[in-house]
């Protein structure tokens with residue numbers, strides 16, 4: 001779990017690994033790097049909590065994280081939250097699509113009880129919001145301290161994914177456009193459905209990395225600046241004009 005300087009104060013990753021296979025995924029690389037460290041913590045936790053541990057359990061956990069298969073990380077559930085944290089990003093190392101109904105319900109229960117913090121979940125496959133246990137939020141149930149997000153990379157996804165968010169209202173919703181792959185067509189956006197927008201570009205040194213042009217985001221800044229958070233990856237294009245509206249500033 002990392003302390004950060006982005007829009008969230010902290011990250012809680014109860015699951016590591018994802019089956020969606022995005023080319024630009026940096027979490028996959030991070031999982032390979034951290035699999036050994038994570039396994040050490042997990043084994044200490046399991047031993048301290050009476051799990052029977054053999055070499056196979058250790059190997060399975062390590063291999064599952066290393067190969068980025070969705071893996072429940074017991075020592076991170078429930079999270080031990082530092083005192084100064086307010087906003088928590090829940091899933092940087094996975095997509096909620098892979099969590100399964102039972103574990104998802106467990107994590108939602110933790111979130112619901114913890115009214116002192118604001119949690120953010122997101123998915124690249126918003127159909128998951130129509131499945132159990134999320135479907136009750138589609139039917140109108142409200143959860144005050146959880147924002148529901150979708151991740152889109154192009155205008156086509158922005159258009160269709162935003163429609164899914166509309167069904168989650170009156171819950172708080174956000175659209176994460178990252179990494180942006182083309183000039184954003186703001187005529188596709190609807191404020192009724194999206195409370196907050198995050199935008200960023202691809203980072204790292206991937207061979208086919210998409211490098212954005214400055215005019216890709218101008219319309220977004222002009223028309224949606226009041227609900228926009230631009231990630232540091234866009235600093236190089238916009239310098240001091242970068243906009244960073246935080247979710248607590250949104251009316």
Ligand code: SF4
Pocket residue numbers: 017018019020021022024025026027028092093094095124
């Ligand atoms: S959805 Fe997220 S975690 Fe899953 S492969 Fe894509 S970028 Fe990685």
